[in-house]
Amino acid sequence: DVKVTQSSRYLVKRTGEKVFLECVQDMDHENMFWYRQDPGLGLRLIYFSYDVKMKEKGDIPEGYSVSREKKERFSLILESASTNQTSMYLCASSPPPGSANYGYTFGSGTRLTVV
Amino acid sequence: AQSVTQLGSHVSVSEGALVLLRCNYSSSVPPYLFWYVQYPNQGLQLLLKYTTGATLVKGINGFEAEFKKSETSFHLTKPSAHMSDAAEYFCAVILPFSGGYNKLIFGAGTRLAVHP
Numbered sequence: 001d002v003k004v005t006q007s008s009r010y011l012v013k014r015t016g017e018k019v020f021l022e023c024v025q026d027m028d029h030e031n032m033f034w035y036r037q038d039p040g041l042g043l044r045l046i047y048f049s050y051d052v053k054m055k056e057k058g059d060i061p062e063g064y065s066v067s068r069e070k071k072e073r074f075s076l077i078l079e080s081a082s083t084n085q086t087s088m089y090l091c092a093s094s095p096p097p098g099s100a101n102y103g104y105t106f107g108s109g110t111r112l113t114v115v
Numbered sequence: 116a117q118s119v120t121q122l123g124s125h126v127s128v129s130e131g132a133l134v135l136l137r138c139n140y141s142s143s144v145p146p147y148l149f150w151y152v153q154y155p156n157q158g159l160q161l162l163l164k165y166t167t168g169a170t171l172v173k174g175i176n177g178f179e180a181e182f183k184k185s186e187t188s189f190h191l192t193k194p195s196a197h198m199s200d201a202a203e204y205f206c207a208v209i210l211p212f213s214g215g216y217n218k219l220i221f222g223a224g225t226r227l228a229v230h231p
Contacts, residue, residue, distance in 0.1 A: 004158075033219070040124065042205060042221040043159075050216060058218065090158060097209070097217055102166065103149065104219055106159040 003027070006091050006107040013114050019078040021110050023091030030096055032074035033104065034058075034066065037088040049074055081114045088112075119208050121222035128229055134178075134193040136225050138206030141187060147209035148189040149219070150180055154202045162204075165189065176200070201229045 007022040025032065031050050035043040035058075045058030047066040055066050063085060067075045074093075078085055088111050092104040122137040140146060147166050151159040163174025170182040180191045189206060206222040 035221075040223055042223040043207075044221075045218055048216075048218065056216060092159075092219075097147075102147070103161055103164055105161075106151075108158040109156075111156075 004091055004093050004105050004107040006089075006110050008110050009108065011110060011112045013078075013081050013112065015082060015114055017078075017081050017114075019081050019112065019114075021076040021078075021089055021091075021112070023074045023076070023107055024072050025074075025091075025093040025105070026072065027093070027095075027105075028071065029093040029105075030071070031094045032068065033092040033094075034064075034074065034076045035090045035092065036060070037090055037109070043090060046076065081112075083114050086112060086114045119206055119220055119222040121204075121206050121225050123225055124223065125226050125228065128196045128227070130198055130229055130231055131195050134191070134196045134200065134227065136191040136204050136206075136227065138180075138189045138191065138222060139187055140189065140206075140208045142208060142210055144210075148180075148182060149207040149209075150174065150178070150189070150191050151205045151207060152176075152202050153205065153224075159205065162191070196227075196229045198229050198231070201227055203227070 004025045033048040034046045037043045049055050049068045065077045088109050090109045091107040094104045120139045149164045150162040163172045165172045165182045173179045178193045203224050203226045205224050209217050
Protein backbone atom coordinates (compact mmCIF):
# COMPACT_ATOMS: atom_id res chain seq x y z
CA ASP A 1 0.00 0.00 0.00
CA VAL A 2 1.02 3.55 -0.65
CA LYS A 3 2.08 5.24 2.50
CA VAL A 4 2.19 8.97 3.02
CA THR A 5 3.86 9.99 6.24
CA GLN A 6 3.64 13.39 7.85
CA SER A 7 6.34 13.91 10.41
CA SER A 8 4.23 15.51 13.14
CA ARG A 9 0.65 14.90 14.26
CA TYR A 10 0.46 17.98 16.47
CA LEU A 11 2.51 21.17 16.46
CA VAL A 12 2.28 24.33 18.50
CA LYS A 13 4.22 27.33 17.22
CA ARG A 14 4.45 30.98 18.09
CA THR A 15 3.42 33.83 15.85
CA GLY A 16 6.28 34.85 13.59
CA GLU A 17 8.11 31.53 13.74
CA LYS A 18 9.23 29.77 10.59
CA VAL A 19 7.47 26.41 10.42
CA PHE A 20 8.34 23.35 8.37
CA LEU A 21 5.81 20.59 7.73
CA GLU A 22 7.35 17.48 6.22
CA CYS A 23 5.72 14.83 4.05
CA VAL A 24 7.26 11.66 2.65
CA GLN A 25 5.70 9.08 0.31
CA ASP A 26 7.11 5.66 -0.47
CA MET A 27 5.53 4.74 -3.81
CA ASP A 28 7.56 6.81 -6.22
CA HIS A 29 4.61 9.05 -7.05
CA GLU A 30 5.30 12.01 -9.29
CA ASN A 31 2.54 14.17 -7.83
CA MET A 32 2.37 15.58 -4.33
CA PHE A 33 -0.02 18.06 -2.74
CA TRP A 34 -0.56 20.13 0.38
CA TYR A 35 -4.07 20.93 1.59
CA ARG A 36 -5.40 22.68 4.63
CA GLN A 37 -8.65 21.61 6.21
CA ASP A 38 -10.94 23.95 8.11
CA PRO A 39 -14.46 23.29 9.46
CA GLY A 40 -17.14 24.12 6.93
CA LEU A 41 -14.62 24.76 4.17
CA GLY A 42 -13.50 21.25 3.35
CA LEU A 43 -9.98 20.87 2.00
CA ARG A 44 -8.33 23.65 0.08
CA LEU A 45 -5.26 23.22 -2.09
CA ILE A 46 -2.24 25.24 -1.02
CA TYR A 47 0.52 24.03 -3.37
CA PHE A 48 1.27 21.04 -5.51
CA SER A 49 4.23 19.54 -7.32
CA TYR A 50 4.40 17.35 -10.39
CA ASP A 51 8.13 16.75 -10.35
CA VAL A 52 11.29 17.33 -8.38
CA LYS A 53 12.08 21.02 -7.98
CA MET A 54 8.77 21.88 -9.58
CA LYS A 55 5.90 23.63 -7.79
CA GLU A 56 2.59 25.19 -8.66
CA LYS A 57 0.34 27.44 -6.59
CA GLY A 58 -3.01 26.09 -5.56
CA ASP A 59 -6.04 28.07 -4.46
CA ILE A 60 -4.65 29.57 -1.25
CA PRO A 61 -0.83 29.88 -1.52
CA GLU A 62 -0.48 33.18 0.33
CA GLY A 63 1.75 32.90 3.37
CA TYR A 64 3.15 29.53 2.31
CA SER A 65 5.99 28.15 0.23
CA VAL A 66 7.09 24.63 -0.62
CA SER A 67 10.20 22.66 -1.40
CA ARG A 68 10.65 19.45 -3.34
CA GLU A 69 14.33 18.55 -3.57
CA LYS A 70 13.69 14.80 -3.74
CA LYS A 71 10.85 12.92 -5.37
CA GLU A 72 9.64 11.33 -2.15
CA ARG A 73 9.62 14.45 0.01
CA PHE A 74 7.44 17.55 -0.19
CA SER A 75 7.80 20.21 2.46
CA LEU A 76 5.39 23.00 3.32
CA ILE A 77 6.93 26.14 4.80
CA LEU A 78 5.23 28.88 6.74
CA GLU A 79 7.73 31.72 6.50
CA SER A 80 6.22 33.67 9.40
CA ALA A 81 3.42 31.82 11.12
CA SER A 82 0.24 33.68 11.93
CA THR A 83 -2.78 32.72 14.00
CA ASN A 84 -4.97 32.42 10.89
CA GLN A 85 -2.75 29.56 9.79
CA THR A 86 -3.96 27.44 12.69
CA SER A 87 -5.44 24.47 10.86
CA MET A 88 -5.17 20.81 9.94
CA TYR A 89 -2.65 20.28 7.13
CA LEU A 90 -2.92 17.24 4.90
CA CYS A 91 -0.35 15.98 2.44
CA ALA A 92 -1.26 13.72 -0.46
CA SER A 93 0.42 11.95 -3.34
CA SER A 94 -0.82 10.37 -6.54
CA PRO A 95 0.41 8.62 -9.69
CA PRO A 96 -0.23 10.32 -13.04
CA PRO A 97 -3.83 10.62 -14.27
CA GLY A 98 -4.79 7.61 -16.36
CA SER A 99 -2.89 5.19 -14.15
CA ALA A 100 -4.83 2.05 -13.24
CA ASN A 101 -4.68 2.92 -9.55
CA TYR A 102 -5.17 6.65 -10.00
CA GLY A 103 -6.26 8.46 -6.89
CA TYR A 104 -4.87 10.55 -4.09
CA THR A 105 -3.45 8.95 -0.94
CA PHE A 106 -3.44 11.14 2.12
CA GLY A 107 -1.26 11.31 5.18
CA SER A 108 -2.73 11.38 8.69
CA GLY A 109 -2.48 15.13 8.93
CA THR A 110 -0.65 17.66 11.07
CA ARG A 111 -2.75 19.78 13.37
CA LEU A 112 -0.92 23.08 13.68
CA THR A 113 -1.78 25.63 16.33
CA VAL A 114 -0.20 29.07 16.13
CA VAL A 115 -0.34 31.04 19.37
CA ALA B 116 -17.01 28.26 -11.57
CA GLN B 117 -16.17 24.62 -11.32
CA SER B 118 -17.09 23.28 -7.90
CA VAL B 119 -18.38 20.50 -5.71
CA THR B 120 -21.48 20.90 -3.55
CA GLN B 121 -22.42 18.58 -0.74
CA LEU B 122 -26.00 19.09 0.38
CA GLY B 123 -26.25 19.02 4.14
CA SER B 124 -23.30 19.64 6.41
CA HIS B 125 -24.78 17.27 9.00
CA VAL B 126 -26.83 14.13 8.43
CA SER B 127 -28.22 11.96 11.21
CA VAL B 128 -29.61 8.45 10.72
CA SER B 129 -30.66 5.57 12.90
CA GLU B 130 -28.59 2.42 13.01
CA GLY B 131 -29.86 0.12 10.25
CA ALA B 132 -31.37 2.95 8.20
CA LEU B 133 -30.41 3.98 4.69
CA VAL B 134 -27.51 6.39 4.38
CA LEU B 135 -27.72 8.94 1.56
CA LEU B 136 -25.10 11.66 1.23
CA ARG B 137 -25.58 14.02 -1.68
CA CYS B 138 -22.92 15.44 -3.98
CA ASN B 139 -23.29 17.57 -7.08
CA TYR B 140 -20.48 18.90 -9.18
CA SER B 141 -20.01 21.34 -11.98
CA SER B 142 -17.48 20.56 -14.65
CA SER B 143 -16.99 21.39 -18.28
CA VAL B 144 -15.20 18.10 -18.93
CA PRO B 145 -15.91 14.48 -17.96
CA PRO B 146 -14.91 14.28 -14.33
CA TYR B 147 -13.16 11.80 -12.15
CA LEU B 148 -15.19 11.58 -8.92
CA PHE B 149 -14.26 10.40 -5.44
CA TRP B 150 -15.69 9.88 -1.99
CA TYR B 151 -13.38 10.02 1.00
CA VAL B 152 -14.11 9.33 4.66
CA GLN B 153 -12.37 10.90 7.62
CA TYR B 154 -12.58 9.48 11.12
CA PRO B 155 -11.73 11.73 14.06
CA ASN B 156 -8.11 12.81 14.19
CA GLN B 157 -7.21 10.83 11.10
CA GLY B 158 -6.41 11.53 7.49
CA LEU B 159 -8.70 10.85 4.54
CA GLN B 160 -9.41 7.32 3.37
CA LEU B 161 -10.67 6.58 -0.12
CA LEU B 162 -14.14 5.00 -0.10
CA LEU B 163 -14.68 4.71 -3.84
CA LYS B 164 -14.02 6.43 -7.13
CA TYR B 165 -15.47 6.81 -10.59
CA THR B 166 -13.15 7.33 -13.54
CA THR B 167 -14.70 5.63 -16.57
CA GLY B 168 -16.96 2.65 -17.30
CA ALA B 169 -19.76 1.46 -15.05
CA THR B 170 -21.59 4.35 -13.46
CA LEU B 171 -22.50 2.43 -10.30
CA VAL B 172 -19.38 2.14 -8.23
CA LYS B 173 -18.97 -0.05 -5.18
CA GLY B 174 -16.55 0.86 -2.45
CA ILE B 175 -15.38 -0.30 0.92
CA ASN B 176 -17.53 -0.81 4.00
CA GLY B 177 -20.68 -1.45 1.94
CA PHE B 178 -20.86 2.00 0.37
CA GLU B 179 -21.69 2.66 -3.25
CA ALA B 180 -22.24 5.69 -5.46
CA GLU B 181 -23.78 6.30 -8.85
CA PHE B 182 -22.50 8.76 -11.40
CA LYS B 183 -25.41 10.48 -13.14
CA LYS B 184 -24.13 12.73 -15.85
CA SER B 185 -27.53 14.25 -16.64
CA GLU B 186 -27.93 15.31 -13.01
CA THR B 187 -24.22 16.08 -12.46
CA SER B 188 -24.47 14.04 -9.28
CA PHE B 189 -22.47 11.40 -7.45
CA HIS B 190 -24.50 10.56 -4.36
CA LEU B 191 -23.16 8.11 -1.78
CA THR B 192 -25.41 5.43 -0.32
CA LYS B 193 -25.33 2.52 2.09
CA PRO B 194 -28.38 0.34 2.67
CA SER B 195 -27.92 -0.10 6.41
CA ALA B 196 -25.97 2.25 8.65
CA HIS B 197 -23.63 0.99 11.35
CA MET B 198 -22.45 2.93 14.36
CA SER B 199 -18.93 2.69 12.97
CA ASP B 200 -20.00 4.72 9.92
CA ALA B 201 -20.10 7.90 11.99
CA ALA B 202 -17.47 10.13 10.39
CA GLU B 203 -17.07 13.03 8.00
CA TYR B 204 -17.47 12.32 4.30
CA PHE B 205 -16.00 14.33 1.48
CA CYS B 206 -16.95 14.30 -2.17
CA ALA B 207 -14.20 15.36 -4.56
CA VAL B 208 -13.71 15.84 -8.27
CA ILE B 209 -10.60 16.01 -10.44
CA LEU B 210 -10.73 19.13 -12.58
CA PRO B 211 -8.39 20.64 -15.12
CA PHE B 212 -6.06 23.22 -13.71
CA SER B 213 -3.72 25.79 -15.15
CA GLY B 214 -0.74 24.66 -17.14
CA GLY B 215 -2.44 21.46 -18.25
CA TYR B 216 -2.41 19.94 -14.79
CA ASN B 217 -5.29 18.47 -12.82
CA LYS B 218 -6.26 19.08 -9.22
CA LEU B 219 -8.61 17.48 -6.73
CA ILE B 220 -11.38 19.79 -5.56
CA PHE B 221 -13.31 18.95 -2.40
CA GLY B 222 -16.78 19.66 -1.17
CA ALA B 223 -17.21 21.15 2.28
CA GLY B 224 -17.94 17.76 3.83
CA THR B 225 -20.91 16.05 5.46
CA ARG B 226 -20.72 14.85 9.03
CA LEU B 227 -22.68 11.65 9.46
CA ALA B 228 -24.07 10.76 12.89
CA VAL B 229 -25.53 7.33 13.57
CA HIS B 230 -27.71 6.88 16.62
CA PRO B 231 -29.00 3.66 18.16
